[in-house]
Amino acid sequence: MDKFRMIFQFLQSNQESFMNGICGIMALASAQMYSAFDFNCPCLPSYNLAYGMGILFVPPLVLFLLGFVMNNNVSMLAEEWKRPTGMRQKDPAVLRYMFCSMAQRAMIAPAVWISVTLLDGKCFMCAFSTSVPVEKLGNGSYTGLSEKEMKRILARIPCKEIYSGQELVAREVAVRYLRCISQALGWSFVLLMTMLAFLVRALRPCFTQAAFLKSKYWSHYIDIERKLFDETCTEHAKSFAKVCIQQFFETMNKDMAMGHTHSPEKAPSEVGEEKEKLLGITDQGTMNRILKSWHKCKPPLYLHQEALQNGNGWAGENEHHNDISPPKREMVTYYSKV
Amino acid sequence: MDRFRMIFQYFQSNSESVMNGICGLLALASVKMYTSFDFNCPCLPKYNMVYGVGIMFLPPMALFLCGLILNRQSLVMLEEWKRPTGGRKKDLAIIRYMCFSIMQRAMIAPVVWIIVTLLDGKCFICAFSSSIDPEKFVGFANITPTQIQLLLSKVPCKDDELMKNHTARKAISRYLRCWSQALGWSILLFLIVVAFLARSLRPCFNQAAFLQTRYWSNYIDIEQKIFEETCCEHARDFAHKCILHFFESMQQEIKLRRFNAPREAEEGEAEEDHLRGITDQEQMNKLLKSWYYSKPPLDVSQATQRQPMDRERPSVPWADSLSNRGNTPQTAKSSRQTDV
Numbered sequence: 228m229d230k231f232r233m234i235f236q237f238l239q240s241n242q243e244s245f246m247n248g249i250c251g252i253m254a255l256a257s258a259q260m261y262s263a264f265d266f267n268c269p270c271l272p273s274y275n276l277a278y279g280m281g282i283l284f285v286p287p288l289v290l291f292l293l294g295f296v297m298n299n300n301v302s303m304l305a306e307e308w309k310r311p312t313g314m315r316q317k318d319p320a321v322l323r324y325m326f327c328s329m330a331q332r333a334m335i336a337p338a339v340w341i342s343v344t345l346l347d348g349k350c351f352m353c354a355f356s357t358s359v360p361v362e363k364l365g366n367g368s369y370t371g372l373s374e375k376e377m378k379r380i381l382a383r384i385p386c387k388e389i390y391s392g393q394e395l396v397a398r399e400v401a402v403r404y405l406r407c408i409s410q411a412l413g414w415s416f417v418l419l420m421t422m423l424a425f426l427v428r429a430l431r432p433c434f435t436q437a438a439f440l441k442s443k444y445w446s447h448y449i450d451i452e453r454k455l456f457d458e459t460c461t462e463h464a465k466s467f468a469k470v471c472i473q474q475f476f477e478t479m480n481k482d483m484a485m486g487h488t489h490s491p492e493k494a495p496s497e498v499g500e501e502k503e504k505l506l507g508i509t510d511q512g513t514m515n516r517i518l519k520s521w522h523k524c525k526p527p528l529y530l531h532q533e534a535l536q537n538g539n540g541w542a543g544e545n546e547h548h549n550d551i552s553p554p555k556r557e558m559v560t561y562y563s564k565v
Numbered sequence: 566m567d568r569f570r571m572i573f574q575y576f577q578s579n580s581e582s583v584m585n586g587i588c589g590l591l592a593l594a595s596v597k598m599y600t601s602f603d604f605n606c607p608c609l610p611k612y613n614m615v616y617g618v619g620i621m622f623l624p625p626m627a628l629f630l631c632g633l634i635l636n637r638q639s640l641v642m643l644e645e646w647k648r649p650t651g652g653r654k655k656d657l658a659i660i661r662y663m664c665f666s667i668m669q670r671a672m673i674a675p676v677v678w679i680i681v682t683l684l685d686g687k688c689f690i691c692a693f694s695s696s697i698d699p700e701k702f703v704g705f706a707n708i709t710p711t712q713i714q715l716l717l718s719k720v721p722c723k724d725d726e727l728m729k730n731h732t733a734r735k736a737i738s739r740y741l742r743c744w745s746q747a748l749g750w751s752i753l754l755f756l757i758v759v760a761f762l763a764r765s766l767r768p769c770f771n772q773a774a775f776l777q778t779r780y781w782s783n784y785i786d787i788e789q790k791i792f793e794e795t796c797c798e799h800a801r802d803f804a805h806k807c808i809l810h811f812f813e814s815m816q817q818e819i820k821l822r823r824f825n826a827p828r829e830a831e832e833g834e835a836e837e838d839h840l841r842g843i844t845d846q847e848q849m850n851k852l853l854k855s856w857y858y859s860k861p862p863l864d865v866s867q868a869t870q871r872q873p874m875d876r877e878r879p880s881v882p883w884a885d886s887l888s889n890r891g892n893t894p895q896t897a898k899s900s901r902q903t904d905v
Contacts, residue, residue, distance in 0.1 A: 264684065269743035272737070278743050285750045292757045296764055306768035390737065460780055461787070468788035472795055505802050506795075511863035514799075521792065522644075524651030 243447070246298055246332050253297075253336040257290055268353035270386040272378045279354025283344055287337030294333030294361050300325055305454055305553040321449070324442035331427075338420050348406040349379070349385070355405060356384040364404060365396025475526040479517050513517030584670055587635050591674035595628055599681050606691035606721040610714050613721070617692025621682050625675030631669030639667050641789055659785070662778045676756060683749030686742035687721070693741055701740075702733035719732040806865040814861070815852050816842035 269278055295301050307317070344350045357378050372380070372395070380392035384401050392398075431439065487506045508514050572737070607616055635637050642663040645655070680689045695717045699705035719728040720737050728734045819842060828893055843849055 236808060266688070267686065267742045267746065269739050271740065274740075274743060278747065281747060281750065285754055289750070289754050289757050292754075292761045296757065296760045301761075301765050302767055305765050306772060309772065385737075386739070461783065464780065464784040464787045465791070468784065468791045471788065472792055476795075502686045504579050505806070505865070506799060508799065508803075509806075509866035511866065514803075518796075523649050525648065553783045 229486075243450075246300070246329075248298060249297055250294070250332045251333050253290065254339045255399065257286075257336040257339045258343055259357075260286070261340060261347070266349045266353075268349070268385040270383045270389065272357060272375075272382045275356060275382050275385075276354050278353075279350050283341065283351050283354070287340045290336040290340060291333050294336060295329060298329050298332070300329055300450065303450060304329070307449060318442070318445065320438060320442045321445045324439070325446045328446075342413055342417050342420075345409050345416060348409040351409035351412070352402060352405040356401065359384070359396060359401045359404065361396050364400050366394060419461045454528045467528075470530050471526060471528065474531060475521070476506045476508070476517070478526070479520060483513060483516070569611075584636060584638065588670045588673050590630070591632055591635070592677045595624075595674040595678045596681055598624070599678060599685070604687050606687070608719045608722040610695060610718045613695055613718050614692050617688050617690075621679065621688050621692070625678045626680060628669050628674040632674055633667065636667050636670060638663055638786065641786055642667060644789075645785055656778075656781065658778045659703060659782045660773065662775075663782050666782075680749050680753050683745050683752065686745040689745035689748075690738055690741045691721045694718060694737060697737060697741070698825060702736055704731055704733045803863075803865060805862055807863065808866060811856070811861045812841045812843075812852075815848075815855065819843065819848055 266282065269275060291517055304322060307325075308322055310317075341355055361377070361381075377395070380390075380395060381401075382389045383392070384405075387398070390398050508517060578704060588758060604620065642660060645663070646660050648655075650725060695714055697717065699713050699717065705716070707718070716731070717737070719725045720734050723734075731741070
């Protein structure tokens with residue numbers, strides 16, 4: 228379990244590693260989807276090609292876009308691209324790096340789908356069964372058939388039960404032929420992809436490695452900065468909410484104390500701590516009033532300064548919420564001329 | 566188990582992750598429901614379409630409503646929408662943002678159901694087998710239209726005697742299935758393109774306002790949670806005090822009745838006395854009966870002040886009878902209206 232925890236933490240450590248994990252999962256899901264998908268060739272002349280090509284290319288497109296959608300860096304890239312320059316210059320090399328790394332990862336699942344489809348062969352067979360060279364494989368001199376009729380017969384090659392053209396061309400021959408070509412294409416595709424990946428990786432350091440290292444660093448930096456900013460905002464919201472609610476209870480207590488003429492103001496010191504935990508609410512009517520007030524009249528988003536200075540360490544900072552505007556101003560300490 | 570705990574903790578880390586987790590679970594449940602559902606086409610002329618379309622659209626609606634119900638944020642959003650303005654103005658942008666985010670998450674499981682249904686094909690075949698053009702297929706010549714309709718409606722049922730050995734049955738099935746899968750993939754592609762555009766073009770439009778809206782909607786969620794936690798803690802302490810008070814009052818009563826046994830009173834009080842002076846069956850029975858027949862009033866102000874017990878106080882019913890004790894002036898807060 229320790230190993231698993233380590234892997235989990237490593238994958239979570241930054242967005243790139245996380246995306247590597249997602250990428251692997253999607254590749255596996257792609258293979259699984261293919262095997263679960265019930266391929267169903269229509270065996271009709273004009274439909275075969277459309278169906279076959281559709282199954283070969285539409286799911287990869289879906290997987291490619293899904294790879295982008297699941298990557299949080301997409302919105303980060305768009306944000307970085309569109310932001311006003313402000314006090315921090317923009318570096319197009321960083322944007323290019325981000326985009327390339329996202330695109331590379333998103334391409335893996337589609338490549339897996341296409342390879343698996345071609346290596347399996349059903350799809351290719353369905354799409355190109357009408358293009359089988361009858362002269363080479365079968366009885367080319369089988370006359371008496373119009374072009375359309377021949378196409379109709381050939382279109383049924385993928386469907387074993389209804390194939391009626393055994394005299395024209397034997398079904399097993401055609402199937403083997405088509406499958407052979409499909410697998411050859413599949414393996415060539417796999418080889419091509421692997422070669423490309425190898426070249427990109429091996430030749431990368433030959434071209435402007437220093438600039439590349441810079442781009443990689445600053446793109447990680449932007450990712451981490453954004454995550455930290457979101458975490459800081461969440462922490463701030465928590466503290467803000469706690470103080471706001473505390474002040475709400477105090478205000479309600481004060482208001483109610485003004486209305487009570489007979490309730491004693493001073494409590495014995497030894498029950499001070501317990502009274503504090505009860506926030507001064509000691510009976511049903513008071514609690515009901517507080518709950519009603521919480522709904523009917525929520526407190527304003529304004530924290531009293533004196534309570535803050537006695538409490539946590541936000542003293543001195545301006546708590547007006549309309550000054551809590553997004554970010555770049557507060558991050559001026561991270562300024563650098565990349 | 567450690568693994569699950571870690572995954573659980575990761576998803577619990579913030580409210581959005583919880584929602585994502587629930588969303589994923591609903592999607593998986595949707596797929597599982599579909600595979601375990603025993604699809605059973607009626608194979609009758611008018612019923613096919615109704616059944617097929619019903620199976621395609623009713624479960625998604627149920628899943629959508631489920632997704633809305635299970636999402637805590639929908640209650641938060643409704644509350645924010647419906648609350649009186651009071652001391653805090655309402656910002657419609659926040660409500661819109663929350664609404665969108667809830668809808669997006671709730672739509673995933675229905676969409677998964679519809680796509681799995683289309684990719685599988687049974688439903689589509691059942692619904693549309695009577696609507697195809699019989700000219701395209703062999704075996705339908707010289708038959709009356711009503712007979713054709715009857716035959717076509719039996720296409721989805723493999724074991725039906727009328728259509729079992731019909732030449733066109735498989736061809737029609739394949740044809741419809743091809744259309745069903747093409748439709749399924751097209752819908753999936755369309756939705757993914759929309760999701761991609763929405764995600765990548767989001768920062769191009771009014772990003773600053775978006776960040777503000779996101780912060781404040783997160784704030785409202787957190788505030789609600791912390792308020793509930795505060796109320797829970799308060800209720801716990803309140804209950805603790807109330808019960809202590811009750812036991813003490815019972816103890817007093819027992820002491821008053823036991824003139825001949827004053828010796829235990831001083832000894833037991835020095836240490837942590839969980840027995841609270843109740844040391845035999847009869848006393849305990851009396852206490853339990855009293856707890857049922859005459860619960861103490863919801864008022865521990867005397868307990869915290871340690872004043873002498875006033876047992877003549879009438880028990881207070883649950884209704885808000887103490888609210889007339891001092892109408893809290895709401896005007897004190899209304900002068901501080903700020904924007905959210």
